[in-house]
Amino acid sequence: MIELRGIHQAYGDHVALRGIDLKVEPGEVFGIIGRSGAGKSSLVRTINLLNRPTAGQVIVGGRELSSLPDAQLREARREIGLVFQHFNLLSSRTVAQNVALPLELAGVPAAEIRKRVDELLDLVGLAAMRDRYPAQISGGQKQRVGIARALANRPKVLLSDEATSALDPETTRSILGLLKQINREFGLTIVLITHQMQVIKQVADRVAVIDAGLIVEQGPVIDVFTRPQHATTRSLIEEIVPQALPESVLARIRALMSNEPAGERSQLLRLAFAGTGADRPILSDVIRDFGIDLSIVHGQVDEVQGQPFASLAVFARGAGDKLGAAIAQLRGAGVLVEEVAHA
Amino acid sequence: MLENFSPAMLDLFASSLWETLVMVAISGVVGSLIGIPMGVLLRLTDHGGVLQNTAVNRVLGGIVNAVRSTPFIILLVAIIPFTRFITGSSIGTAAAVVPLTIAAAPFIARLVETSLREVDAGLIEAAQAMGATTWQIVFKVLLPEALPGIVAGFTITLVSLTGYSAMAGAIGGGGLGDLGIRYGYQRFLPEIMLAVVLVLIVFVQALQSLGDWAVRRLSHKQ
Numbered sequence: 273m274i275e276l277r278g279i280h281q282a283y284g285d286h287v288a289l290r291g292i293d294l295k296v297e298p299g300e301v302f303g304i305i306g307r308s309g310a311g312k313s314s315l316v317r318t319i320n321l322l323n324r325p326t327a328g329q330v331i332v333g334g335r336e337l338s339s340l341p342d343a344q345l346r347e348a349r350r351e352i353g354l355v356f357q358h359f360n361l362l363s364s365r366t367v368a369q370n371v372a373l374p375l376e377l378a379g380v381p382a383a384e385i386r387k388r389v390d391e392l393l394d395l396v397g398l399a400a401m402r403d404r405y406p407a408q409i410s411g412g413q414k415q416r417v418g419i420a421r422a423l424a425n426r427p428k429v430l431l432s433d434e435a436t437s438a439l440d441p442e443t444t445r446s447i448l449g450l451l452k453q454i455n456r457e458f459g460l461t462i463v464l465i466t467h468q469m470q471v472i473k474q475v476a477d478r479v480a481v482i483d484a485g486l487i488v489e490q491g492p493v494i495d496v497f498t499r500p501q502h503a504t505t506r507s508l509i510e511e512i513v514p515q516a517l518p519e520s521v522l523a524r525i526r527a528l529m530s531n532e533p534a535g536e537r538s539q540l541l542r543l544a545f546a547g548t549g550a551d552r553p554i555l556s557d558v559i560r561d562f563g564i565d566l567s568i569v570h571g572q573v574d575e576v577q578g579q580p581f582a583s584l585a586v587f588a589r590g591a592g593d594k595l596g597a598a599i600a601q602l603r604g605a606g607v608l609v610e611e612v613a614h615a
Numbered sequence: 616m617l618e619n620f621s622p623a624m625l626d627l628f629a630s631s632l633w634e635t636l637v638m639v640a641i642s643g644v645v646g647s648l649i650g651i652p653m654g655v656l657l658r659l660t661d662h663g664g665v666l667q668n669t670a671v672n673r674v675l676g677g678i679v680n681a682v683r684s685t686p687f688i689i690l691l692v693a694i695i696p697f698t699r700f701i702t703g704s705s706i707g708t709a710a711a712v713v714p715l716t717i718a719a720a721p722f723i724a725r726l727v728e729t730s731l732r733e734v735d736a737g738l739i740e741a742a743q744a745m746g747a748t749t750w751q752i753v754f755k756v757l758l759p760e761a762l763p764g765i766v767a768g769f770t771i772t773l774v775s776l777t778g779y780s781a782m783a784g785a786i787g788g789g790g791l792g793d794l795g796i797r798y799g800y801q802r803f804l805p806e807i808m809l810a811v812v813l814v815l816i817v818f819v820q821a822l823q824s825l826g827d828w829a830v831r832r833l834s835h836k837q
Contacts, residue, residue, distance in 0.1 A: 320744055346746035360741040363836045364759045374745040377755065405835035425745075 273298040273429060273461045274319060279328035281314050281485075288314040289325065290485040296429075301455050301462045303476030303493070305469065305508055311485040312465045316433045319463065320352045321345060333428050350378055353422030357434035359414040361406040367417050368393065368402040374424040392420040396450065412443035419450060423460075430454070432464045436471055448474045469512045473497070473576050481505045494576050498544040498583065499608055513572050513583045517612065521569050525587060525614045538589045540569075541599070544608040546581035554605050555586075562598040564590030585612060619804055627794060632814065634708050634789035638780045641712045643773050646719025651765070653679065653720065654727025655753055661728075665739065665749050679721040687779045690714050691786055698786075711788025715779055719772055726768030730761040763834035770826025774819050791815055 274296040281289035288311045296302040306312045317323035318330060321337050330337045337348055361370050368389050375385045393399045396416040406414055415435060422430055432451065436444040452475045455462050464476060472479050472493055480490035483504040489496060497513060500506045506515050517525075525540050532538050545554070559566055571584030588595060602609050653675065659665050660672040685693070691714045698713040699705045734757055742756045758765070781792020791811050799808025 322740060322743055346748065349744060349746040352744070354741070354744040356737060356741065358735075358737055360735065360737040362738060362756065362760055364762065364833075373742075373755065377742070377745050377747045377751050407836055 273333060274302075274463065275329075275331040276315075276318065277329040277331070279315070279318055279330070280326045281311070281318065281323060282326045288485055289318070292318075292328070292482075292485075292487055294480060294487065294490075296461060296463055298461055299455070299459045300477045301452070301464060301475050303464045303466065303472040303479040304482055305466055305472055305479060306482035306504070307467055307508075310482045312467070312482055313433060315482065316354075316431050316463065316465045319429070319431055320349050320354060350374070350425040351428045353425070353427040353430040355415070355418050355422050355430065355432045355435045357437050359406070359411075359418045359438075361414055361417055361421075363406055366403050366405055367398060367409065370406065370417055371420045371424055374421060378425055388424060392423060395423070395454075396420045410443075411439050412447060415439065415443075415447050416450065419447075419454070423454065428461065430460055430462045432462065432466075434465055434467070437466070437468065441470075444468075444471070445474065451475055467508075469508050473512055473574075477577065481508065494546045494579050494581060497576055498546045498581055512574070514570070517570050517585055517614075521585070522614050525569065528587060528589075529614070532589075535591060536589055537592045537595050538587065539595060540612045540614045541586045541588055542583065542608075542610050542612050543586055543602065544581075544583045545606060546576070547579050547606075552605070554602065554607060557605075558598040558601055561601065562590060562594040564588060564594050564598050619806055620810070624798075624807070627798075628791075628810070628814070631789060631791045631794040631811075632818075634793075635777065635780055635791045635818070637708060638711055638715055638783060638788060638790055639773055639776045642715035642719050642776055643769070645712075645716045646772065646776075647723050647769060649716070649720040650723025651727050653724035654731065655757070657724060657728040658731040658757070659749070659753070661732075663736070665743075665752055679724050682717065682721045683725070687714070687718055688782050688785060690718055691782060695786070706787035708783070708788050708790070710786055711780070711783035711790075715776055715783070718779060719776055722775065723768065723772050726771065727761070727765055730764030730768060731757050733764055734760045763830045763836075766826060766833060767830050770823060770830075773822050773826075777815065777819055777822070791818075 274294070276292050276294040279289050279292040281287070292315060304312055304315060314323055318325050319332065321330060325338070332348065332352060335348060337345060340348060362373065365373065371389045371392050372385050375388060380388070390399070393402055396419055398413060398416050398420070401409055401413060406417070418435070436447050439447060448471060451462060454460055464471060466472065476493050478491065479493050479496050480487045481496070481502060481504055482488070483502070488502040489500070489505050496505060497509060500509050509515060529538055555566055558564065565588070567587045569585050569587050571582065573580070573582040575581065588598070590598065599609050657672065657675055657679070660668040660675070662669070694714055694717065695705045698710050701713050702709045704710050738756055738760060739752055742752045747755065780788070780790045783790055784793025784796055791814060795808050795811035798804050799811060
């Protein structure tokens with residue numbers, strides 16, 4: 273649905289994007305995460321060419337936008353809805369008039385506009401607020417207006433630029449719920465730009481991590497969560513899945529390590545597993561099969577996109593050969609096992 | 616003292632007030648018709664504007680500054696040939712409207728430009744993302760959003776024009792200011808001068824209150 277090829281973007285000496293290749297499939301929710309200044313906003317504005325890239329191609333719905341003349345580019349932009357962090361609603365227009373704006377711009381007849389605005393306000397649950405001005409409604413309600421407005425021209429793609437960053441956690445959840453509902457009901461392709469891993473976790477199917485103008489990692493959300501490869505990804509995931517162990521835990525581990533019974537081996541392991549495997553009694557199995565001790569010292573069991581996933585720090589102790597065999601069996605069951613430094 | 620306010624003098628007050636009203640209203644309206652498009656063009660061609668064009672912006676800005684730096688009393692006499700070309704005469708109320716309009720237009724242009732600058736760039740970006748043309752951005756976003764500011768600027772313009780119009784007496788334009796100078800100052804009738812000032816104070820108060828009320832009605836920011 274969206275394809276970016278070799279996108280470079282420079283503002284004078286400052287290079288914001290340095291060769292982005294990206295493909296977003298129809299009907300998916302694609303997350304783009306990065307810290308501020310990583311180039312996220314430049315990237316999302318490249319998709320509707322509000323930012324003209326210095327080099328590269330932008331293809332949306334099979335059409336190469338970068339080669340379109342102005343009039344056709346304006347047409348094409350109507351098929352790409354954009355939701356903003358600070359809502360960008362017109363203070364001089366009521367809720368209903370704000371939602372009507374893109375339809376007026378597209379020259380839709382007044383009767384049709386009225387009908388469509390009613391539909392959209394029902395969809396976002398703001399029918400009762402139609403005659404209020406933006407200054408009279410809450411942040412979450414403003415973003416609902418922003419979403420209704422972005423959907424007015426029945427776009428093929430919805431771009432969300434930090435749509436929930438100015439909202440409190442509860443409102444964030446409800447706005448993300450609305451986006452997910454729209455994605456499911458209308459099969460609308462959504463590209464979400466965010467710096468919050470929580471947002472990716474709640475709604476995205478796939479995620480790309482952007483750092484210093486480059487995509488450093490991308491894949492299904494569950495994979496990126498369980499096997500983060502890049503340092504930036506790890507630190508972004510930290511808020512959801514703690515990657516570093518607290519000092520108190522490490523101190524206990526060091527104490528345990530220092531009085532190791534003869535003939536036994538101890539290891540501090542990180543186990544990550546996701547999907548259906550997380551349901552099976554994998555840990556009980558290895559404990560029973562190899563007669564080793566496993567104690568969970570730290571970790572997290574959660575759900576991403578309806579799939580269970582776990583990331584656990586485990587202190588393992590057992591006879592030398594047994595421990596190795598147990599790790600092999602865990603790996604065989606699809607668990608990601610790595611030894612954690614504890615010194 | 617009151618004997619100076621004869622029926623004839625009261626008639627003179629009434630006709631002078633009317634002349635002031637005519638001069639301020641016509642120059643304010645015609646000045647806006649010229650000044651608002653100029654202000655819009657200044658904003659659009661400015662750095663970061665939708666039609667960024669440094670050359671046009673500099674030239675237009677230069678003209679605006681030149682007219683605004685010319686003292687009104689000099690402008691009044693300097694453009695007499697032009698005034699005669701437009702109104703057929705270089706004296707009288709109609710003749711005074713021409714220089715007042717020329718003084719008002721660049722003043723309004725700057726006030727409009729400032730109001731437009733207050734419109735959040737995010738709104739323009741949102742309109743562009745919706746596929747708006749430049750024309751649509753001006754009429755559907757910029758002007759409606761800046762309207763309260765433009766009305767406030769228009770009020771300031773009318774008050775300033777009231778002040779300028781006092782100088783119109785120099786070319787026989789009449790008006791309250793002229794009445795004050797001719798009777799109050801040149802004929803040593805201080806009570807006439809005082810009365811003129813009082814009427815002007817009430818006039819300006821009324822203008823300002825009306826403007827403030829309109830701004831409150833139009834603004835939905837709070």
